[in-house]
Amino acid sequence: MNANGPTTRRDVLHAIGVMGGASVLYQSMTTMGHAAETQFKGPPNLSGARPGASVLVLGAGLAGMLAAYELGKAGYKVQILEYNMRPGGRNWSIYGGDTVTELGGATQQIGFAKGNYLNPGPWRIPYHHRTILHYCKAFGVALEPFIQLNQQALVHSSKAFGGKPQRYRELAADWDGNVAELLGKAIDNKGLDSAMTPEDGDKLKVALREWGFLDKNMKYTRGDKASKRRGYDRAAGGGVDGAPIPSTPFAFKDVVDSKIWAVIAQHMDEDRQMTMFQPVGGMGMIGKAFGRQVEGKVRYGAKVTKIDQSGGAVTVTYTDVASGAVQTAKADYCVCTIPLGILSQIELDASTGLKAAIAAVPYSNSVKIGLEMKSRYWEEDDEEIYGGISFTDRPISMISYPSTGLHSAGPAVILGAYTFGPASYKFAGMTPDARVAEALEQGSVFHPGKYKENFTAGASWAWSRSPFTLGCCAQWNEDTRKEHYQTLVKVDDRIVLAGEHASYIGCWMEGALLSSLDAITRLHKRALEA
């Protein structure tokens, strides 16, 4: 801030924020044309920590490690207890050579080639998740583009085209084209006279023609216009046979039945809009980088069994997983990032309200399956698929092609299933081998004759059988938000909860980090007031 008053836009906004409160601030930002796409305001200001004050952090996931990192920087004495033998929590990549074990004992020795991986949890980062992007930069995590939208990828519906997958490109072109033609027709039929003037209708028709690749008669039909988007039956070329041959759009009924509109919408959702990122070498590189920042502060293999906050301190009892020895750790305050499904089973000395909140929020399940393939055949010949996602209404829901190493030799790992809801419990109930076999069977609809044939090794993770989370992520609804959310995030004497479950960006790393920053900011305030 300039001594003579606020001079930068940020200063002005800060001044408005201080003077008029949050609602005035957001109104001003909107007026200035900058809708806020993040609540991240930079690393927290935790100045003035009392010398010797200590914080115990439960969980070395991203929320816990960020809390420890920032509190440590501010002068707090910090210790982390972590159940796993590694940092990262759900931020994690399973590599070739790894061994993983789910609840129930199913153990997989991962046969992927060295360096190949499955991201069982998070796998992509939106551009507007500023907190995770900020700390990736700060902690030296190299990022590369994650290819979300690939128009050449496939869309499969058992209810359209006799179950034959079609290109996103063709379906999306035909969807837009038909919508444009129909709306143009409605304008001509005066079906929208109440909604617009004739002049506006004419203007809109010009726009619809260009947007929908319509011909000069406002028809979406076989010809050069539509083919420029959906592709040609014979592509343009060079020399004597260079002239292209147009393609014929699909019947609109089939296009609607393919549910391409839902796939388009998914790509347009703010959380999946281009540009997206992934860390070079696997999502787990983030957990590892955070881990390096809190090195020496983490007690791994520690299973928390009891959290007490009587007597002006927090005392946590935990079991050393390897030896079974019971130990305790003590601090002035506690940041607890343990997932709610596990926390609800731990003896917790907290308000009735907080305990009710913890018990009120169920967790979703998801199973992800990685399938390593000998070669990148999907990039070759007439496939031409470089990254992106092919969607299906089969239980696997999608297969996703690697966004990196494009055009290189194999082997490479396809995400062979990303299951939700009932399908995920069905997959979770199978052996790892059976999951892989089923995923190969279902996914081969996209690449018949190649998919199973090129398979080399599989890996999977069922979050409902994940010992350190007992589920995928917290599932709030309108009612539980109203009744329990503010209680869940409130500092409860000496304890504050953090994690994606304590945010409105559930299931995303960004939610975990923003929750953590908010929690430690308030805990710090509480500590100063003590």
Add this chain to the structure above:
Amino acid sequence: MNANGPTTRRDVLHAIGVMGGASVLYQSMTTMGHAAETQFKGPPNLSGARPGASVLVLGAGLAGMLAAYELGKAGYKVQILEYNMRPGGRNWSIYGGDTVTELGGATQQIGFAKGNYLNPGPWRIPYHHRTILHYCKAFGVALEPFIQLNQQALVHSSKAFGGKPQRYRELAADWDGNVAELLGKAIDNKGLDSAMTPEDGDKLKVALREWGFLDKNMKYTRGDKASKRRGYDRAAGGGVDGAPIPSTPFAFKDVVDSKIWAVIAQHMDEDRQMTMFQPVGGMGMIGKAFGRQVEGKVRYGAKVTKIDQSGGAVTVTYTDVASGAVQTAKADYCVCTIPLGILSQIELDASTGLKAAIAAVPYSNSVKIGLEMKSRYWEEDDEEIYGGISFTDRPISMISYPSTGLHSAGPAVILGAYTFGPASYKFAGMTPDARVAEALEQGSVFHPGKYKENFTAGASWAWSRSPFTLGCCAQWNEDTRKEHYQTLVKVDDRIVLAGEHASYIGCWMEGALLSSLDAITRLHKRALEA
């Protein structure tokens, strides 16, 4: 091919092609569900070349070098004459430290940091350009994703929003949302009863609601639904203030006036659909890689002045650009890739028809301007733009952010102008310094207070002043195609033309390569028949 008959799909198609001709072939491919997206069928089969037969190739652009490479592999004695002192032609990157001179003498010493570059010609490769992708792989050119679509990039129209740029994300969301709402309304108003049954109308409304992010009343309006695509006024966060605040859609009139529909259409055009590529280190890496394949066969600095094909051979007269010495080269055949605007000024011994064809096709102009910036401020703070293109109706037409090195430190080069038509001639008429100043002025509409302020160095290239092309690329129209195209591509006794101008994929490297493969295949046949 299997001895017992065709067994693979490719074999079957080849057999059909041989038996029934091209139209049956394409029909079969479509029936089998594989619309051909390329005419590339792999490297050409040029077997049986006569020992000692020779070919003179004019031009070491991609078409010329590919011809020389494949003909050389087939056993022909090949020599290339090239005007420039480097391989690549229009495939070219201008790097920091380079010196470039346009017709008229304007010389630029490029002040970019080492490794930074401007691609004055081609800058992106579509996934379906199989020929260029094939040879990139064959010649070891590393590729990386080119980010074409970035929903966070900006769209500026002087005719909407008082000239204030808006996010593609918000405009595209509001376009789709309003189109969906209007079409839903038209269905309700029975304005489309002639086009669909009530049942189909109901089904379509369900689809429109999801695709257009409409609320349960089929309205596109302020609320959680629309905000999930266009963004929130206050983003979701963690902790006590985690709840998001929805945003308000723009007035549809402004959205239509912004011409976002044209920008969306541009991204949906098959040639600009995701996934796209660029070579690591600049587009010119392709020209260099091709150059290595024909090393020792290229006579650089050779300006062709006369092409004669009397006496059973082709004799080409050229001037050594450095010394002014006049020399000749002789071969049995000639592949001429010299751009038509230059070829029309060379004394050419060919049929009247070919000469008329050469004279009939005008060339477009384009000016590209690179602006190096101290830092990647567009990726920071509230900008969040990682790659992609911001569009404007100002003469610069767009600015494009680097697709690579995302999230790294500066300096980095923005494509600050990609001009067409009259605007390009205006820019071509300016000094390089004036172009850069004008591009900075116009582009600052997107990043006021940062754009000029972060500028470090500029570079530009005006294709109308390019000594080796005299323009950007060939502009065919329906009439010239009909009258001249087949004559232009026909083997004219011992000479055949190749290049993007001899293809239906004008202005693309793919057109140059496919033209070259077709030309040498026919020239080879001609040589065998001789």
